[in-house]
Amino acid sequence: MSSNTAISRREWLENSMFAAAAASVGPSSFSWASESLASAPSETIKVAVIGVNGQGGSHLSSLIKRPGCEVVAICDVDTEIGQKKGVDRVSKETGKTPKFYQDIRKLLEDKDVDAVSIAVPNHWHALAAVWAMEAGKDVYVEKPVSHNVREGRILVDTARRTGKICQTGTQCRSQKGTIDAVKWVHDGKIGEVKLARGLCYKPRGSIGAKGNYQPPKTVDYDLWSGPSPVVPLTRPKLHYDWHWVWPTGNGDLGNQGIHQMDIARWGLNVSDVGKSVFGFGGRVGYSDAADTPNTEVCVHDYGEKTLVFEVRGLKTGDLKGAKVGVIFEGSEGYVVLTSYTSGSAFDKEGKKVRDFKGGGDHHGNWLKAVRSRKKEDLNADILEGHLSSALCHLGNISVRLGEQVEIGEIGGRLKNLPASAVTGEAFERVLKHLSDNNLGRETKLSMGRHLTIDSVNEVFVGAGSSEANPHLFREYRKGFEILRV
Numbered sequence: 116m117s118s119n120t121a122i123s124r125r126e127w128l129e130n131s132m133f134a135a136a137a138a139s140v141g142p143s144s145f146s147w148a149s150e151s152l153a154s155a156p157s158e159t160i161k162v163a164v165i166g167v168n169g170q171g172g173s174h175l176s177s178l179i180k181r182p183g184c185e186v187v188a189i190c191d192v193d194t195e196i197g198q199k200k201g202v203d204r205v206s207k208e209t210g211k212t213p214k215f216y217q218d219i220r221k222l223l224e225d226k227d228v229d230a231v232s233i234a235v236p237n238h239w240h241a242l243a244a245v246w247a248m249e250a251g252k253d254v255y256v257e258k259p260v261s262h263n264v265r266e267g268r269i270l271v272d273t274a275r276r277t278g279k280i281c282q283t284g285t286q287c288r289s290q291k292g293t294i295d296a297v298k299w300v301h302d303g304k305i306g307e308v309k310l311a312r313g314l315c316y317k318p319r320g321s322i323g324a325k326g327n328y329q330p331p332k333t334v335d336y337d338l339w340s341g342p343s344p345v346v347p348l349t350r351p352k353l354h355y356d357w358h359w360v361w362p363t364g365n366g367d368l369g370n371q372g373i374h375q376m377d378i379a380r381w382g383l384n385v386s387d388v389g390k391s392v393f394g395f396g397g398r399v400g401y402s403d404a405a406d407t408p409n410t411e412v413c414v415h416d417y418g419e420k421t422l423v424f425e426v427r428g429l430k431t432g433d434l435k436g437a438k439v440g441v442i443f444e445g446s447e448g449y450v451v452l453t454s455y456t457s458g459s460a461f462d463k464e465g466k467k468v469r470d471f472k473g474g475g476d477h478h479g480n481w482l483k484a485v486r487s488r489k490k491e492d493l494n495a496d497i498l499e500g501h502l503s504s505a506l507c508h509l510g511n512i513s514v515r516l517g518e519q520v521e522i523g524e525i526g527g528r529l530k531n532l533p534a535s536a537v538t539g540e541a542f543e544r545v546l547k548h549l550s551d552n553n554l555g556r557e558t559k560l561s562m563g564r565h566l567t568i569d570s571v572n573e574v575f576v577g578a579g580s581s582e583a584n585p586h587l588f589r590e591y592r593k594g595f596e597i598l599r600v
């Protein structure tokens with residue numbers, strides 16, 4: 116876990132420019148030598164849950180009473196949450212009191228812990244997972260697996276180098292309804308599929324006015340900030356609302372949206388980050404302490420195939436019955452997923468031909484792979500998590516680098532970009548949606564940059580790349596650097 120091999124963003128950028136120029140050399144000039152350090156854990160897999168406020172509670176529900184698994188430790192930088200929602204809960208439900216750690220580094224020194232289940236904020240995901248694997252633990256890490264593209268790739272490389280099992284927290288990958296629907300698409304049952312739409316139509320209100328606020332006294336704020344700069348808190352709520360500011364979150368595209376982005380990419384059968392990306396969006400309808408868009412469309416161009424993602428944070432209806440869902444458009448019909456566990460297939464005339472339904476056990480799948488030591492047993496190996504998380508980051512980068520224009524202007528600008536018919540239609544629906552929320556054509560959104568991607572090296576190339584590439588990585592605060600690979 117030493118940080119003396121840390122790489123600065125500038126160093127990485129210089130190297131990645133070189134890598135982009137010399138693509139034939141291989142996927143990354145930073146690849147670890149492959150070396151498996153995998154060892155089978157003890158019969159009972161001893162797990163620590165890291166971060167137990169919201170989603171960590173779901174991890175506990177899934178792990179606490181599972182045969183062959185014991186929650187032996189809880190880690191949370193908020194001592195009150197760690198005690199009440201972690202230690203007390205496990206004690207009450209199992210009769211055994213787990214150890215408590217506030218500092219993840221101390222937890223990772225604990226030889227009694229075989230594996231960790233991570234549910235901390237996004238800016239900590241990759242670093243916590245890399246440190247854990249370096250310390251010999253298998254990992255379940257929440258989505259998005261990274262806060263930026265480059266650290267996601269470092270995470271994949273670390274899993275491969277250490278031979279550790281690393282599952283992404285996109286649980287739809289283990290849900291029967293979703294698995295069957297994607298198989299239906301892959302089996303050609305709706306013909307040729309060149310378009311997938313991911314939808315995150317999830318209204319959310321203001322997070323409160325920007326101001327000067329104090330983190331809860333029970334939180335070690337320096338540790339909470341981790342790799343991110345320690346800055347005065349300018350939103351009312353520390354926990355959860357970090358999603359809506361760039362230093363720690365990735366907006367709803369990287370919050371709810373990553374689940375649907377992942378299913379859309381999986382169904383399209385594409386295993387890289389695409390040829391180019393562009394998007395448009397902004398935070399409209401109210402002004403608050405957040406900076407991420409509540410209205411966003413991003414388009415991932417895979418040449419023959421297109422993935423269009425729409426985020427709506429204002430009051431909205433559905434599209435083909437889906438609000439938070441995925442739509443695959445085929446030459447012979449379409450498939451709509453309307454939840455994590457259900458959806459339906461339709462023929463060209465819109466007649467339903469079958470339903471998909473059923474859940475699954477994502478933590479169970481992880482533990483099975485921890486026992487077998489085979490990453491192939493995972494339903495959501497970290498590579499899948501990295502690629503889908505990267506798509507969210509790339510869309511956000513385009514929008515963040517954009518130019519503020521009146522929305523009426525955006526339609527014209529889309530005409531010269533890839534998949535113009537599809538994106539033009541998405542744009543018209545955004546216009547109507549904004550108008551339904553009393554926002555006229557004079558409302559300003561960011562018209563994002565159209566950025567070309569070298570998908571082998573996972574860097575931007577060509578026009579706009581010098582502004583965009585720095586967003587693929589971050590400056591890691593001293594002591595919280597991600598290891599060099």
Ligand SMILES: NC(=O)c1ccc[n+]([C@@H]2O[C@H](COP(=O)([O-])OP(=O)(O)OC[C@H]3O[C@@H](n4cnc5c(N)ncnc54)[C@H](O)[C@@H]3O)[C@@H](O)[C@H]2O)c1
Nearest residue numbers: 166167168169170190191192193234235237257258354355
């Ligand atoms: N898979 C899903 O369906 C799903 C659903 C909800 C949330 N999530 C993911 O789970 C993660 C947590 O979300 P949440 O809503 O519970 O957030 P939250 O902010 O409510 O809770 C995060 C907890 O982590 C703790 N924490 C922060 N940094 C820590 C560190 N370095 N070490 C130990 N503890 C730390 C905080 O004190 C807090 O208790 C997010 O990444 C989110 O995207 C996934």
